[in-house]
Amino acid sequence: MARDTKAAILDVAQDLIQTRGANAISYRHISERVQIRKASLHYHFPTKAHLLEAVLARYCGTFLCLVDDILGSNEPAARKLRRYIGLFDAALRAEAGAKICLCGMLGAELASLESPAVAQIQRFYRQNAERVARILEAGRETGDLRFAGEAKSLGLLLFSLLEGAMLVARADGGSKRFRRVAEQFLLLVRP
Amino acid sequence: MARDTKAAILDVAQDLIQTRGANAISYRHISERVQIRKASLHYHFPTKAHLLEAVLARYCGTFLCLVDDILGSNEPAARKLRRYIGLFDAALRAEAGAKICLCGMLGAELASLESPAVAQIQRFYRQNAERVARILEAGRETGDLRFAGEAKSLGLLLFSLLEGAMLVARADGGSKRFRRVAEQFLLLVRP
DNA sequence: GTCTATAGCGCGATAGAC
DNA sequence: GTCTATCGCGCTATAGAC
Secondary structure: OHHHHHHHHHHHHHHHHHHHOHHHOOHHHHHHHOOOOHHHHHHHOOOHHHHHHHHHHHHHHHHHHHHHHHHHOOOOHHHHHHHHHHHHHHHHHOOOOOOOOHHHHHHHOHHHOOHHHHHHHHHHHHHHHHHHHHHHHHHHHHOOOOOOOOHHHHHHHHHHHHHHHHHHHHHOOHHHHHHHHHHHHHHHHOO | OHHHHHHHHHHHHHHHHHHHOHHHOOHHHHHHHOOOOHHHHHHHOOOHHHHHHHHHHHHHHHHHHHHHHHHHOOOOHHHHHHHHHHHHHHHHHOOOOOOOOHHHHHHHOHHHOOHHHHHHHHHHHHHHHHHHHHHHHHHHHHOOOOOOOOHHHHHHHHHHHHHHHHHHHHHOOHHHHHHHHHHHHHHHHOO
């Protein structure tokens, strides 16, 4: 069915972009993994820009839903942060091979992307930083966390840290090193 | 002179890679900025891999020297950290256009690079994390800084944070937002 | 050292049969 | 929806004149 093929293409494209980057993959790479010919991909996604936008939209939507699940739960702030960190760690641990956040990868490639994609990436960054800030602020109010400064700054800090730590840990140390850095962050904000 | 041409090529290539990424640039892009024909570039750097390795080697060497200058100075730890942060901020502030750390960009593109480059990037990460850890440990001993956990973990944390914050801030907020995140980090480790 | 010219390839995208 | 075939382009790299 069309819908399955479309989803399969998105799956493979997303995986390849998270691993190698949008500028390092081609319709041929995708067609070799989805059982379909290169030209047929254009039926589902006329141009590479269309495909990229679809991958981005799906990823951002799914990811933000997972984050909102965490926000809506009744858990201590430290537990929420660990679950949030786990969302990123999952990509590093992927059995298919270490990946980084889709929007981290595309953030690096930002200057070679078209503006709708750039706007989506900016929105992803803002939404994440803002949600992390909410967890932090709530944790500070309950006394579950302690830190100086504004929750908004610290939210952006943690989000930036996770994006950077994925990048660095993928090159050296993997998920284990990533989790070590994340735990070190938690040490800094525990009372 | 040959040496000037070579250096000019390296300058332009480095700038383009920090802005757009190694996978998004070509010999043509470089030749348009250096006053030389596309084919002539191959005289200085036979292949793209050679060029990339030369850019990397020069960047890592220069950057580590600047870091070691900071380490060797007689300043309080917080001041050393601010100077270290300034090394990254300089790329974001570049008048030619916002850039990220060369090794941050290449870390994203890691899966599409050849192994000598990968090894150089890993080394850059380790050397930076280790030097930051030394600043942090010394600062803790003098009472200039206060933090829980191991200096080694926190060194990797700060380095990862700066790489991630460059990426995120380039997309949204620029140098100003980057410095805000860096100052928030300092708040967390001040006594 | 730098040039012009070009080989050879992979790419994104389209046309048209089925 | 998927196929085969192909166009036209930009790329890395090389050959050979100057």
